[in-house]
Structures are given as structure tokens and as C-alpha cells.
Amino acid sequence: MRRLSRFIDGRDETMYSFSLILIAFMHSHSSADGKTVSGVFRSDAAREHHGQYITRFLYHGDHGLMSYRLDNAPLAVQKEAKLLLFQTMEDFDNLSCLERVAGARLTITLSTEAHNESMPQQSSPHTWHVMYSDRYTCQEEALEDVMEGVGFQLVMLNPDSAGNPLDHFSGEEAGLHSFYFMLILAYFVACCIYLQPLWQALNKGGPMHTVLKVLSTALLLQGLSVIFNYIHMARYARDGVGTPLIGGIAEFCDMVAEVQMLYMLLSLCMGWTLSRGRKPQSRPLQWDSTPASTALALGAVFTQGALLIWEQFEDTEHHSYHAHHTVASLLLMALRLVLSLLLASVLYQIISTERSTLKRDFYLSFAKGCFLWFLCHPVLVLLSVIFNEHQKEKVITIGVILCQSISVVILYRLFLSRSLYWEVSSLSSVTLPLTMSRGPRGRY
Structure with missing residues (x-):
């Protein structure tokens, strides 16, 4: 809990603590059906x-x-x-x-x-x-x-x-164990290549520091979820029961990542929109929170958290990404669709009034990452109806994990891009991380 708190600023600490307590309480009362x-x-x-x-x-x-x-x-x-x-x-x-x-x-x-x-x-x-x-x-x-x-x-x-x-694996679970192993291998290779440059970027600070910390935390939670799912399924393959506690922790990590990303994306979009009228030239493209944007983001976060907990009570089997078997699942997907429409409306207002081509490209890339994160689950659930019964869960699980990983990569590239990030922001190069004027040019 304390490690997670270091990645978020003080005003968000209470919200995240409350979310974590609720989800942890829910998992302590959930059960699992084994084979x-x-x-x-x-x-x-x-x-x-x-x-x-x-x-x-x-x-x-x-x-x-x-x-x-x-x-x-x-x-x-x-x-x-x-x-x-x-x-x-x-x-x-x-x-x-x-x-x-x-x-x-x-x-x-x-x-x-x-x-x-x-x-x-x-x-x-x-x-x-x-x-x-x-x-x-x-x-x-x-x-x-x-x-x-x-x-x-x-x-x-x-x-x-x-x-x-x-x-011991049921037909809809066959192959997921191997998928999680390949995903762990991919995470390990990516960490070996990008961990040091990312750590240096986080240590440098800058106007996008909070965004990069939240993205890093979400990515870390996704990686932990994959590892815990692999451990659970490795044990499951031997006895047909697995370790339900480990499976619950994997779901816990996924839900915290969902809450973090939702809060970050809404805060960014609403903060940009509400701040443009009163100070259009200062602190562009930053996490510029306002009371209204914070209230909206917190409301959406608590609504999503309540639906996630309700979903777990209705469907006690350990699935990180549930299909559409319960009312809570349907409401959760409806919430994601509504949030996608809200983000689309906010980003359209920003892009339609933006004169800079570079900034428009920045916002368009940001929109791609947002929509991929929010829409992948509802879209995959709708597409799953064309697949056979034993393929539906694998299509949803594998598809959501890959799409959300791609979304995080898009946002990382956007906020860490030296050329676009440097040219889009009007701040002095002295305060910008990853600029040509700070450190050796060929470092990244």
C-alpha cells in the first residue's frame, strides 16, 4: 500500500486508499469454483x-x-x-x-x-x-x-x-496458461530494454511526472496480475483447484489498474478543457486538476469501483475480465461506453479549437490510447458472440490484456517522445525532462 502511495500525489491518496480497502474487503469474502x-x-x-x-x-x-x-x-x-x-x-x-x-x-x-x-x-x-x-x-x-x-x-x-x-482445465481455459507464460516473457524482455531509461525519466521530474508515475503503476499492476494468474493456473493444472487467494490478488491488481487509469484519463481531459478558458497559454498539456474535474473523476471512479465489487459478488469464479453474464457486468460495460463518449466529446472540443498541428497530433494520439483502453472490453464482448462457447472467454481475456497493454504503450510513447513532447510544450527546456539540453543527446 505504501509503495503504491508513493506514485500518486497527496490529494489522491485518500481516494486510492478507500478503493484498495473496498476491493480487498470484497476479495476476502469471495469464493472460487475449481474443477x-x-x-x-x-x-x-x-x-x-x-x-x-x-x-x-x-x-x-x-x-x-x-x-x-x-x-x-x-x-x-x-x-x-x-x-x-x-x-x-x-x-x-x-x-x-x-x-x-x-x-x-x-x-x-x-x-x-x-x-x-x-x-x-x-x-x-x-x-x-x-x-x-x-x-x-x-x-x-x-x-x-x-x-x-x-x-x-x-x-x-x-x-x-x-x-x-x-x-484439469475446462475447454474455455485451455491455452491461457501458455499465454500468461509468453506474456511474462515479453514483460521481462521489455523490462530489460526500457526499465533504466524509464527510471531515469521518472527521476528527472517535469510537467508530465504525475502522468508517467500513474502509467508506470498501472503497468506494474498489470504485470503483477499476469504473474499471479500464471502462478494460480500452474497450480490449477496439477490439482484442479489452484490457489484462489492468488487468483483473487490477480483480479485485485487488474481492478486497481482500471481505477488508476480511469482517474488519470478523466482528470487529464477535464483538466485541459476547464483550464483553457482561464489560462490558455500556461501549463499546456499537463495534469491541470480543477475542483470540477477532480469531482467528476472521483465520481466515475467510485461508480466503477462499486460496479466491480458488485460484479465480483455476482460472479465468484476468478476471471480478470468477465463476459456479460450478470447485470453488474452489463452496467460496467455501459459505464465504459458512456465514459468513452464523454472523453470523445471533451477531446473533440480541444482539437476543434486547437490551432497548432503538433498539439492536435498530440491530442489525437492521446485519444487513441484512451479509446483503446475503455472500448476494448465492450467491443470484444460483442465480438465474442460469433465465436464458439469454448473460445469466448479466451478471446475476451487475451484481447483485453493485449489491447490495454498496447494502450499503455501508446501513452508511454506519447508522453516520453522527445521530439513531440518537447515541441508541443511551450515550457522552458530547463523544466522539461528528456530534452536535448539536458544530458547527453544519444542517451535515449
Whole structure:
């Protein structure tokens, strides 16, 4: 927390601290669904909901496997316990209890302590939903007593590259582990090349110092998220559970980066616009905060933070970038669209009244970085409808990470560009970092 605070100035410290506390509190209460699922089969829960929902898994290939282990097999036999597998949950709420049980695509009787069930062959990947049912699930009479539950462990496996059922990853997660590894490698190479010049630029200060610090913090948080996701999925590949805490920290890093970038981009745009009328020639293209711009940025930040927390409560699976399964996700994407329109309007006002070609180019490049950051998630969610079920999550996750990384690179190049940055600003070269007059010319 203290390290993060050093990258932001004093007036923003309270806002960031409050955001971090809220998100950390949310993660301490969230849970995760793994592909090795442990729990208790409960007759009362199955009776109340016409079947106790356990989990889902997207099988691909011809050698999928589902295995279970029970703590009390005789009690399961006494209850006539069974697992019901469905390939679709559409119109499920409109079915009666008996219709649900009879409509199961596959039924597995829980009659032994342990059992391995081979999944039916299928031509394309399909999601299977697992529910628990017993003799009391559809009973109309009230239960005389609450019977003891049956502890279980359920393991679902896809075929690996050799065709053996050893892969814990669901179909929509396959390949993400390798993607995170390649991304870590790319971050490492970029750090080796650009870390020293960037550190020197940050130490020099200048009018864009705050912007560069926020960008650096957002990039650092993105890198940490990638590392934590890789660690979580590396463990997940071995046991099907992974480390939910590490997965939660990865989401935490992503959300803090989102909050930081939102505050920075709104503050910059609104600060530029509101300051042009009262002092059009002083401090151009800087973080020129005003009470109005700060209030607007804080309002948007708290709204986004509330929606992010709501989204986590509605969708407890660990996804850094959720699709459109919940109301909170839809509202969050709508907020990003509204913010994009607001930024477009603000930047259009600036560009339309700007006479300098260099400054217009500066603002246009800045607009590209802004829109890429805000619009990549909604656009990719809309485009994902044309892909198959097992491809949607990978398209959204990989696409958002790459687009936001490109957005940060665009903004870095814009604010660190020696020629454009030097020529656009009307400040003295004595106060500018990365100018020809400070330090050796061939340093960068």
C-alpha cells in the first residue's frame, strides 16, 4: 500500500486508499469454483432448489472423465443419491422437479465409495452442468428430520495432448496458461530494454511526472496480475483447484489498474478543457486538476469501483475480465461506453479549437490510447458472440490484456517522445525532462 502511495500525489491518496480497502474487503469474502470440487451433498438443499447445483465443466475431445469419491457411500445408497448432468440450462426454471430429473442427459448413481465415469463422445466441446438429486428431492411430503449430508470430492478431467484424461482445465481455459507464460516473457524482455531509461525519466521530474508515475503503476499492476494468474493456473493444472487467494490478488491488481487509469484519463481531459478558458497559454498539456474535474473523476471512479465489487459478488469464479453474464457486468460495460463518449466529446472540443498541428497530433494520439483502453472490453464482448462457447472467454481475456497493454504503450510513447513532447510544450527546456539540453543527446 505504501509503495503504491508513493506514485500518486497527496490529494489522491485518500481516494486510492478507500478503493484498495473496498476491493480487498470484497476479495476476502469471495469464493472460487475449481474443477476439483469438494463439498457436501445435502438433501435439504436439493429439495429446496429441485436439485443441488454443484459445478460446470466444458469437456472437449473424446476421452473426458468425471470421477467422484464419497465419505459415506452406504448413506448415499440409502438416499438413492445420483448426479444429474445437463448440457443446457435454458428454460430450466420453468420445469417441474420431476421434469428436471427426467431431463438429465446423463445420470450417475452414487453407489460406491469411488467411481470413474467416462463422458460420452462428442463432436464439439460442450458444457456439462452437474447437479445432485436423491429420493427426497421431488418428495411432496415434508421431511421428518434433516438427514446427514454426504461429503464428496468431484474431479473433472479433459484429455491432454496425448489423449489421456489428465487435464484439469475446462475447454474455455485451455491455452491461457501458455499465454500468461509468453506474456511474462515479453514483460521481462521489455523490462530489460526500457526499465533504466524509464527510471531515469521518472527521476528527472517535469510537467508530465504525475502522468508517467500513474502509467508506470498501472503497468506494474498489470504485470503483477499476469504473474499471479500464471502462478494460480500452474497450480490449477496439477490439482484442479489452484490457489484462489492468488487468483483473487490477480483480479485485485487488474481492478486497481482500471481505477488508476480511469482517474488519470478523466482528470487529464477535464483538466485541459476547464483550464483553457482561464489560462490558455500556461501549463499546456499537463495534469491541470480543477475542483470540477477532480469531482467528476472521483465520481466515475467510485461508480466503477462499486460496479466491480458488485460484479465480483455476482460472479465468484476468478476471471480478470468477465463476459456479460450478470447485470453488474452489463452496467460496467455501459459505464465504459458512456465514459468513452464523454472523453470523445471533451477531446473533440480541444482539437476543434486547437490551432497548432503538433498539439492536435498530440491530442489525437492521446485519444487513441484512451479509446483503446475503455472500448476494448465492450467491443470484444460483442465480438465474442460469433465465436464458439469454448473460445469466448479466451478471446475476451487475451484481447483485453493485449489491447490495454498496447494502450499503455501508446501513452508511454506519447508522453516520453522527445521530439513531440518537447515541441508541443511551450515550457522552458530547463523544466522539461528528456530534452536535448539536458544530458547527453544519444542517451535515449
